[in-house]
Amino acid sequence: MSKKLQGNGLFESSRMMLPEHKEAYILHQQNLRKNSPPQLDDQEMERISMLIAESMQFRKQVTVVLFGEFDVQKITGVVTKIDPQQKNVRLNQDNDYIWIKVADITDVMLK
Numbered sequence: 001m002s003k004k005l006q007g008n009g010l011f012e013s014s015r016m017m018l019p020e021h022k023e024a025y026i027l028h029q030q031n032l033r034k035n036s037p038p039q040l041d042d043q044e045m046e047r048i049s050m051l052i053a054e055s056m057q058f059r060k061q062v063t064v065v066l067f068g069e070f071d072v073q074k075i076t077g078v079v080t081k082i083d084p085q086q087k088n089v090r091l092n093q094d095n096d097y098i099w100i101k102v103a104d105i106t107d108v109m110l111k
Contacts (some may be wrong), residue, residue: 005070005072006008012034012081020106021083028040030044030078032081033070034070035068035069035071037106038060038067038106040106047108048105048108050108051109052079052082052089052108053082054062054075054077054110055078055108055110056078056079056080056081059078060078060111061076061110061111062076062077062078062079062091062108062110062111063075063109064077064089064091064100064105064107064108065107065108066100066104066105067104067105067106067108068108072106075093075098076111077092077093077095077097077098078091079091079092080097081090083099086105087102088100088101088102089105
């Protein structure tokens, strides 16, 4: 008898995966690794807002830690503007700037 027919050999030799199934499987594996956003207490939110205000007032450089679904991102710069209506903070980096959503900020550290 050939080796294909022994054990689970027949099934193994006829198995195939459609590209759609492969993409769905990869997407499912990525979704399993998603992070959930941290819940910040009132004291931590107050500390973050004070450091942002201090950076804006005294032109101090800060490192902002941002939440991401798959990883954490750190951005360094000086806060130059706070938009309370849009709930955004503008962070200047050298000659460029970036707008950051306040809801994405998980930590702020002075440099």
